[in-house]
Amino acid sequence: MEQSWRNIGRDLRLVRLLSPKLVELWEYIESDIDDETGESTYPDEEIITEIVIRRVAGVLDRSDLVKNVKKLGDELLYRESQSSTVIGKGIAIPHVRSKNVRDLTMCFLRYPDGAPMKALDDIEIVHFVFGIVTPIYEGDTDYQKVYRKLLNIFITDSSFAEELIEMTDPGEIVRILKMRQA
Numbered sequence: 088m089e090q091s092w093r094n095i096g097r098d099l100r101l102v103r104l105l106s107p108k109l110v111e112l113w114e115y116i117e118s119d120i121d122d123e124t125g126e127s128t129y130p131d132e133e134i135i136t137e138i139v140i141r142r143v144a145g146v147l148d149r150s151d152l153v154k155n156v157k158k159l160g161d162e163l164l165y166r167e168s169q170s171s172t173v174i175g176k177g178i179a180i181p182h183v184r185s186k187n188v189r190d191l192t193m194c195f196l197r198y199p200d201g202a203p204m205k206a207l208d209d210i211e212i213v214h215f216v217f218g219i220v221t222p223i224y225e226g227d228t229d230y231q232k233v234y235r236k237l238l239n240i241f242i243t244d245s246s247f248a249e250e251l252i253e254m255t256d257p258g259e260i261v262r263i264l265k266m267r268q269a
Contacts, residue, residue: 110257143218182219
């Protein structure tokens with residue numbers, strides 16, 4: 088298979104793909120207050136999953152690489168409906184190849200209190216969401232390499248999640264990824 092000219096020599100280090108402006112550390116799922124009981128009630132996991140995925144598209148829009156944020160959100164949601172991108176251990180990596188982005192980019196959202204998202208057969212409380220999007224080019228598999236790099240870090244480095252939960256500044260993500268040469 089012929090490689091796209093756009094892929095030649097592309098820097099796929101995570102530290103180059105993820106800038107502080109594409110990091111959100113204090114994401115929360117808002118609850119409603121039940122009028123009768125006064126208790127907090129949360130939307131169901133399908134609605135929360137949609138909220139999280141739409142938020143990923145919105146944060147990716149800051150990259151100036153998104154052509155149409157609503158359509159990108161729709162594509163991410165369609166991809167999610169085909170198979171959950173919740174991978175376990177509180178991690179989701181929504182990803183899609185899209186005609187609504189100009190180049191490979193990614194974002195990071197942290198939900199300190201967790202976001203109950205729809206997983207394959209259950210509900211998973213997700214704390215870390217890495218969104219990855221790339222244009223549709225024949226033979227483009229760079230987004231899969233980025234996905235595997237992230238997955239590998241989580242699998243092989245137990246301190247990675249601990250460092251992510253302790254971050255207080257979006258710029259710290261760069262330091263954390265540099266330490267792993269990702």
